[in-house]
Amino acid sequence: MLEDFIQFVRKENLFQADQKILLAVSGGIDSVIMAKLFSLAKFNFGIAHVNFSLRGEESLADEVFVKKMAKTLKVPYYTICFDTKAFAEKEKLSTQMAARILRYDWFEEIRQKEGYDFIATAHHQMDSAETVLMNLSRGSGLAGFHGIPIKNGHIIRPMAFANQEQIFDFVVSQKLAWREDSSNASTKYQRNFIRHEIIPKFIELHPHFEQSVAQSSAKIASIEKWMQAEFQIWKQERCQLDAQGNLFVQLTDKDLAEKEEVMRQQLLLAYHFTADAMGHILEAGDQQVGKIFESPSHTLNIDRQQWVISPKDQSEFKPILVDEEAEEVDLGHQILHIDFGENEKGFTPPTGSHVACLDAETLHFPLEIRKYQEGDWFCPLGMNQKKLISDFLTDKKIPLNLKKNVQLVLSKGSVVWVMGHRIDNRNKVTDKTEGLCILTLENKHVASRASATE
Structure with missing residues (x-):
């Protein structure tokens, strides 16, 4: 073979x-x-x-x-x-x-x-x-x-x-x-x-x-x-892509000839528009200025003698990646602060659901932040055996609508912190810990109020 x-x-x-x-x-x-x-x-x-x-x-x-x-x-x-x-x-x-x-x-x-x-x-x-x-x-x-x-x-x-x-x-x-x-x-x-x-x-x-x-x-x-070779020639003549990924498609003033219609169909297929949506878009041509059509991945706006096809923001379905150089991460309603330090003699790890004090040597960057999914597990602080996060949240009596929004911090695919709840036992600070990584959650309205009083 x-x-x-x-x-x-x-x-x-x-x-x-x-x-x-x-x-x-x-x-x-x-x-x-x-x-x-x-x-x-x-x-x-x-x-x-x-x-x-x-x-x-x-x-x-x-x-x-x-x-x-x-x-x-x-x-x-x-x-x-x-x-x-x-x-x-x-x-x-x-x-x-x-x-x-x-x-x-x-x-x-x-x-x-x-x-x-x-x-x-x-x-x-x-x-x-x-x-x-x-x-x-x-x-x-x-x-x-x-x-x-x-x-x-x-x-x-x-x-x-x-x-x-x-x-x-x-x-x-x-x-x-x-x-x-x-x-x-x-x-x-x-x-x-x-x-x-x-x-x-x-x-x-x-x-x-x-x-x-x-x-x-x-x-x-x-x-x-x-046909694809013909399509590429047509695309080079009629389409222009800008730095943000927006595609500008110039439309002819002539009646929609068969070849032109086929080329436009090929283009719409590439951007995941359904057959039904394609029919409406082709029928509209450039006559319905301001009309918007959507595919799962793109939005098409009919403009004057052109289509403007823009990619949708799908970031909410993807994890946030945190580099080692990052000092803070915007999480929408909250800000995650990232600090590094040494485990000096007499240091007491901060406590509270809003903070995670971790052994930096156990972490691999970039860290990943995403919503919890069914099947995710970790070893809660104080335990040496794994527990499904869904069971952990149920035991804590977290309401279902809040449970769906719980976010995780992961290192190389392993959960290190159920944010706002508990860290993983494998990443805790011990007597042998030399470097610290401290993650702190802060509500945005608190942060803005604090900066206003400074």
């Missing part, structure tokens, strides 16, 4: 041997194999893992598994935890669509920030066949017939050559371990229903179903590739 993998990368010109590739690794069988192949081929890569906070402790265990794998492979590791349910509810999306938007936006952030050339996902032939059937059921048009593209901008699929038999043979030969996502067995999700109920029927009719779909998709993909 390794030779097939290397040949496929070369044949499809996915990337050059000296380029940096960011691998999207969930911990499942496909992404684990992809990471192993990249390692055996001695390509330059890093691993990115997303915790969608959807499966409690199972999600946390996936994160730990991938982190250990990255350490074993001696490659850079990046992780993030999203409040996927909150994002899905706000944008009225399915959980799977919400997760897709969040993860690809974050992958692109890491790619640009860390200097990676491409983002690799582990989609293979069966994934592509599933996607074709899903797209057919939605009426997605020509683009839906090629399944998952092998290369799309900065996204590459180096596993697209592989079928199920090759995957399982490689796992056995390499004696690889992986994590099984329990939600994959549920047919309440459309993809899983197609995977477990529909595709087996096709395979009964035609045993080489996935390879046949792959061949048909490749033929259609060549047409789509030509």
Whole structure:
């Protein structure tokens, strides 16, 4: 399989041997194999893992598994935890669509920030066949017939050559371990229903179903590739991106010709607008100045002879990262002050729910601040065993509406402070502690009143 993998990368010109590739690794069988192949081929890569906070402790265990794998492979590791349910509810999306938007936006952030050339996902032939059937059921048009593209901008699929038999043979030969996502067995999700109920029927009719779909998709993909080239030319002529990520799309004064309409459709699809919204936007053209349309990730404003497409602020669904040089962090209604010091003789750690006095040597920066999720746990101060934070908050009789807003401070994925409540026992100050890190919460109205009296 390794030779097939290397040949496929070369044949499809996915990337050059000296380029940096960011691998999207969930911990499942496909992404684990992809990471192993990249390692055996001695390509330059890093691993990115997303915790969608959807499966409690199972999600946390996936994160730990991938982190250990990255350490074993001696490659850079990046992780993030999203409040996927909150994002899905706000944008009225399915959980799977919400997760897709969040993860690809974050992958692109890491790619640009860390200097990676491409983002690799582990989609293979069966994934592509599933996607074709899903797209057919939605009426997605020509683009839906090629399944998952092998290369799309900065996204590459180096596993697209592989079928199920090759995957399982490689796992056995390499004696690889992986994590099984329990939600994959549920047919309440459309993809899983197609995977477990529909595709087996096709395979009964035609045993080489996935390879046949792959061949048909490749033929259609060549047409789509030509269309994408035309789209890029159109985009360069009509679109301008500013430093804030706002896209200005110049509209022609002519009637909407077929090619122009297709190009605009391609653009709107890239920014996650639904078919219904696209119909209204195209119908409006540039005639309804000031009209606003929204996708889960962007807002489109019809301006004079142009569209202005702006990215939405999704920071509320992402953790806040705190660098070692930071002195304070704005948390909305509160300010978190960060101070460092030495554990001098006679020092007594400050107490109170608003302050956390920690052993600085136990911390790894940047620290992460995010809302608590089901499955999060820590070892409360005074205890040497773990406790679910949901149980800890229940024991403290925290009302449900307040419980949802409790925030955590984490170091390398481990909770060090349930903010406003208790620190983790593993990060407490002891007689052996040399350096201190003191985190202090202050309500903004108190801070502003204090500064006014100075």
